[in-house]
Amino acid sequence: MFVNSAAQVTNLKPAGAQPIGDALMARKRIRQEGRQRGVATLRALLLLFTGTLLVLVLAASFVTSYNFFRDYVSGQLAGHARDGATAIGLSLSNAIDARDPVASSSVIDAVFDSGRYLSISYLDHHGNEIAGRSIGLQQAEVPAWFLVVVELPLPVARAEVVRGWNRLGTVEVVSHPGRAYEDLWRISIWLVASTLILGGVGLVALYILLRRTLKPLGELEKQAKALGQRDFRQRVTVRSTRELNQVTEAMNQMTDDLGRLFEGQAKLIQHLRKVNNEDPVTGLSSRSAFDQRLKVEVESEEKAAPGVLILMHLAGFADYNQAYGRAEADRLLLQVAAVVDEFTSQHADAFAGRRTGAEFAIFVPGALPADAGVWCRELVTRVDGVYADLASPMDTAVHAGLARTQEGQGIRDLLSAADEALRVAQGSEETTCHHTDGGKDGHHNLETWRVIISQAIREQNLSLWLQPMVCENLSEPFYHQVFSRITSPEGTLKAGIFVPMAERFGLIADIDRLLIQRVLQRLQSDRNRSLAVSLGSASIASESFRNDVIAMLESAGPLASNLWIGISEQTIHHHRTAVGQLMKALERLRIPVLVDRFGVGGVPFSYLRNLRFQALRIDNSFIHDIDTHADNRFYVESVIGIAHSRGVRVFATGVETAAEYSVLCGLGIDGAMGYHLGRPYAADNHSTGD
Structure with missing residues (x-):
């Protein structure tokens, strides 16, 4: 059902590390986006087309109406002139002696003063004026430009003056166009106003309609x-x-x-x-999964942390199984697993698994032997209570053996030490715990650890070490993972050693604040490099820490986008609200976020649907010996396929061999990190060794 998405992977690069081909593709994409932004929207095109059509219709209506009224007033002028010429001609022909200039002038003056005429002339046979009157166009109450633009025709009306059969002359009359210009001006104003109102209302209605549609x-x-x-x-x-x-x-x-x-x-x-x-009965880690994760915790050079391994066994479980049946035995194991799971939830990064039958294994990182002994006695007492209630009236006992990690010790040595302690505890018929070294604290006690970490925070004694996240298709690392280290009287302490103690003392938020501060300073001095940090669960759960970190990132400006923030999957599971708030702020600042230690703890995969992560970083325990572990290989391949389908990149950590890296590249991994690909080095000296 899953498709290998290796061919679909799109790799990102840190600023300044892009190959020339990728840079050209980026510029081409920017140009395409610029052209896309310049294309008009469908609503704009429809509005432009329909609006233009409406304007053209209104403009055509305006021109048609205007020409009709102009022709109408022109006809009125011509008719008025003809009527005037006819009346004057009849008056001169019948009422007076038209051969008398004085009498003719009096008739013309009377008609001119009583009507709207531009000029009246009485001409003889030779075209000489006998009598006449005329005025200019200044009397029209319209703008001067309107007279020039409109320029109505001024037709000349003529009438003959006769006496009997004798033709005495000709009367020429031109009507005054002032009233016509004024009427045409009012009509034009009305037409323009109505056109603008109708056009404006139409365009607004069209815009609203298109917007809604x-x-x-x-x-x-x-x-x-x-x-x-x-x-x-x-x-x-x-x-x-x-x-x-x-x-x-x-x-x-x-x-x-x-x-x-x-x-x-x-x-x-x-x-x-x-x-x-997972174990099918208890839901805890299976034996192989527990051993694989324990090996990463104990043997990994960078992650190796002090801790205590507890092996716990239910005495007489075989008899219980035979007496009550398999279903009741499974029910007992499930209840014991619930107690163990509650115990691990109370200790940061602790994990547990079922090994064989009624034997359970628990690893508590950062625990001191004396404290682990107290916790172990509390645990076996609770388990014994559950066991005794279900097994009554059978005699019951719970035995546990403890062994602490040692420098240079492998998983086999640790398991052997814990198993030896368990055998000693099983020598007693009562519920008990036994520690291989009698519960001694070893190199540092609790108070010493508190002093070391507190002093490092107070003096800002924190150094940065970088390890590259390698991408197969890139000449430069995708980013560099940042590891923090502090200096103690005994030398440099790795994060895997002091971080569990800092979490226990409630000091991890101060450590992470100092880490973010140093990383931002590092980015200031090396602007072409991307760095990644992982934040503690308690830090992210703290609102004051989140506010402080966002303030620091905001003050860093665009440079902060070169920083990747890692959040463990367990933190996402237990602090979903806090993680969501932090991610919203980081998204606003364009800071990428990745899921750290992906796959640990069986957290449901559905959070990828609601939270926008840019990448997953698969835990070391799934990468170790992946070239020979078919189940883990199939799981990683499936995760890559579904993550790529959501645009999420997938990285791997803990790559120790060429065979592991070759398998990961074949599965389509976006990046990998491990001692095979590059060892951590001090950020200040650019060394490639540890």
Whole structure:
């Protein structure tokens, strides 16, 4: 059901480390995005087209109406002139002697003063004026430019003056266009105002209609972008036309189908992880999974931390199984596992597993032998109570053996020491614990550790060590993982040694504050490098720490985007709200976040649906001997496939051999880190050795 996504991997690079080809592709993508931003929207195109059509219709209506009124007033002017010419001609022909200039002038003056005329002339046969009157156009109450633009025609009306059969002359009359210009001016103002009002109202109504009609397209764009980011929660609820409603329903259905597909894949991967790494009866780690993780904790050069291994055994379990049956025996083991699981939840990074039958193994990192002895006695007492209640009236006992880690000690030596202590404890018929070294604290006691860590914080005695995250297709590391170290009277202490103690004393937030401060200073001096840090669970759970870190990152400006923040999967599981708040702030600052120690603890895979991580970093325990461990290889391949389908990169840690790295590259890993690929080195001297 899972597809190897090796061919689909897209690798990112730290600033300044991009190959030339990738840089050209980036510039090409930027140009394409720029052209895309320049393309007009569908709403703008429809608004432009329909609006232009509306404006053209209104403009055509305006021109048509204007020309009609202009022709109308021009006709009125011509008719008025003809009427005036006819009346004057008749008056001169019948009322007076038209051959008398004085009498003719009096008639023309009377008509001119009583009417709206521009000029009246009485001409003889030779075209000489006998009498006449005229005025200019200044009397029209319209703008001067309007007279020039409109320029109405001024037709000349003529009438003959006769006496009997004798033709005495001709009367020429031109009507005054002032009133016509004023009427045409008022009509033009009304036409322009009505056109603008109708056009404006029409365009606004068109804009509102298009905005409402095309609103689902904006929601569809958001949904498409969410799908591109593998977020299947976005839904389009806006209703519009039938066609757009059908499109939105289809998109919502596709989103639901993709979401269900992702959930199915996540559940299947989680089930496979349980089958391969969990005990089917108790739900604790299986023997092989526990030993693999213990080997990473004990033998890894960078992660190796002091701690105590506890082997616990239920005495007489075989008799209980025979007396009560397998179902009751499984029920007993399940209740004991619940007590063990509660015990590990009370101690940071502790983990447990079922080894064989009624034997359980628990590793508590950072625990001092004396404290572990007290905790072990409390644990076996609680387990004995559960055992005795279910096995009554049988006699019961719970035995435990403790062994602490030693420098240079392997997992076999540690298991042998714990097993030896368990055998000694089994020599007693009573519930008891036994420690191989009698519970001595070893090199440092509790108070000494507190002084060392507190002094390091107070004096800011923290050094940075870097280890490259290597990408097969890149010439430069994807980023460098930062490890912190402090100096004690006995020498340099690695984070794997003092961090568990700092968490126990409640000082891990101060350590992480100092770490972020130093890393940001490092980025200031080396701007072309990306760095990654992992934050403690207690730090992320602290609101004051989150506020301080965000303030430091904001003050760092754009440079902070070169920093990767790692959050362990267990922290995500136990502090989901705090992690969500931190991630929102980091997303606003464009700071990438990765899931650290992915796969540890059986945390449900579904958090990838609600939280936008940029990468996963698979825990060392799944990488160790992956070239010979088919179950882990299949699990990692499945995780890579589903992570890539959501746009999340996958990194691996703890790569110790060429065979492991070759298998990971074949599975499509985005980056890997380990002693085979590069050892940690001090940030200040750029050495490549430890």
